[in-house]
Amino acid sequence: MNPSVMDYQALKNLVKRGEGSNLEFKLKTNHPEKIIRGVVAFANTNGGIMLIGVGDDKKIPGLKYADEDEYLLVRAINKFCFPRISYTIERVQLNDEREVLVIRVPRSPTRPHYIIPDPAEPDNKKAYVRVGDKSVQASREVREILKGEQAERDIRFHYGEKERKLMQHLGEHNSITVDLFASIAGISRRIASRTLVLLVLAHVLDIHPSDVMDKYTTRVLQ
Helix, strand or coil: CCCCCCCHHHHHHHHHHCCECCEEEECCCCCHHHHHHHHHHHHHCCCEEEEECCCCCCCCCCECCHHHHHHHHHHHHHHHEECCCCCEEEEEECCCCCEEEEEEECCCCCCCCEECCCCCCCCCCECEEEECCEEEECCHHHHHHHHHHHHCCCCCCCCCHHHHHHHHHHHHCCCECHHHHHHHHCCCHHHHHHHHHHHHHCCCEEEECCCCCCEEEECCCC
């Protein structure tokens, strides 16, 4: 095994930051599905680091049997994540023979990634993205945007009556949802969804994913 890239002091400094969009703590591996959900979310968003053996309270008890835990996680990530996710695992030695697993997941060039719980049912797949310190299930619109971002093609759209109503609403309110847009523009949900996805890909709107309902806002020019 390669010597650890991160030492104990660097680990403590990282833990002090607390969980966020690029950092998550897990005390144990007894719920590997929650860990691979975070791995997929990091790959689908901006990358991140998962620390196994660290509590939500920022205490660092570590893992007693890190070999077994690492084997379990590698098997779960390779078995349930599709397409394959690029990641690295290293270990940080604590003072009492225990270790912390450090899983580094870069932002993936082959997004979106999914969890497929049962290989016999490949259509029963779920994608996740990182929102703050949570991994939330990606809506159909978020998945379409992730796919569209990888295509790197010029997005063109027709500015018609429905777009006018959309921008008028956003001029008077902070945000809009797919269902609200469909209602105020008098269009089907499918057309509302496709229009909002195109406008996000054209950098006109921003999407704010949520496990309840995504919101769309006018993109603020930097």
